[in-house]
Amino acid sequence: MCETCGGHGPSVGRHEEPGHAEGTRIVVVGKGGVGKSTLTALLARMLARQGFSVMAVDADEQRNLAATIGMDLQAAAAIVPVADDADYVEEKTGARPGEGAGGMLRLNPDTSDLVNRLSVPAPDGVRLVVMGGVRRAGGGCLCPETALISAAVAQMHLHHEDVVVMDTHAGVEHFGRSLARGFDTAIVVVEPTFNAVQVGVESARMAAELGISSLHLAVNRSRSDGDIVRVLSHIERLGGFSFASVTALPFDESVLQCEPAVDQLFEGSPLVDAMVRLSTEVVATRLHPVGSVA
Template identity: 30%
Template structure:
């Protein structure tokens, strides 16, 4: 089993990458679990799921039951092993999907019940040996402050040509290392990697590959189709990135 988190500055294409990877891993016979941990909650459409599940944070009674009463002592490790079967849906290629939903109290050190439950699920859920977990994280760096991605096997930072995106990538790398994430790599989207790679090299962030600007991605979005079902140059590029992801994970184990 391995867990991958996909992150980056807002609008760089992380959800497209996360959803497409989840489908590709499923086609490679992995038990693929895609988790939408972004407050925008758009992962379902990039996978091709028409009827996404209800966000877990809307099950307030469940969260209170598992984490402790409001105002009481929170359980740091609430029961989470039944969450996928009870609250997930199955999409194309057999991809299983969960939506985390929003957390009312964000920020570093938040111990509200919903945040405690989400962290526990991402860290302690017991899955099959051949499971690939793909997390579409919220944009920016706040999730690193909450520590929800602690213990993942690979942090993929999606970067586009531009200094703001590169600066976000450097902050993500530092904060990822602070919570013990050892494998961090980048994917360049919407442009050639040659203008970005010198900065990635400076920050010692290895490059998994690049996704070229592809008008078919825009068409797929307008038609409400998952990129992998629409096809195009970008999908082929993500297939190559998937192979590099597997090599990096296997090399690190």
């Protein structure tokens, strides 16, 4: 159990309602390298193009969402991550980034200024917040920063057409129970391998235990229908898990041609076509903004 947030273990699964019922708050989880940042960037920009107001949060310490979402590299390098504003994090949570609080964090700080202070404009009108922080050996606890981000997302007054989508390092374990205060939806990304599915199922179970109610599976880099069958059979072997939806996302050579940015994929790519289906499952079935393309 983490000393600072009291979380990190399966036993912390107390359901806590998100702060506001409207809008959608999505956390993207899954094994490293399965496509989380690519999918987060595509989803954020796709929803922004459809008329949603989108905030993207980069909660991976490697901080590559800015480049993936299509910011130029100089602007991306100039972003001040939340964790680098140590005075602000301490003022809000009672602990400096990288330090345990030695006690309980303030989990309900007033974070109404966080978006104005620390978000930057990204393509298609997306706002981007980069969490930053340093991954520490062992637990990888990022408590002050994660508590702050979760509180900020929970406190946002989201309207129907507002979406928050957060890219993560892997799973949700280092977020502790504060996560479910901020997020109501998880996209679990896997590729068609047993190891990726195992990490995905563990992440899904943890997210469910933390109180995230809407869990969707994205099978990325699919090459055939057989890949979906294989993934579903791996899930069965692992004890089963019931996802709200399962979407196949194809292996797409053009992703590699234009990486790190996803911009050119919008000019026509099989991955973007499939992502429309995923976004419909995850968001458009809950929300119907004026002018949306479902």
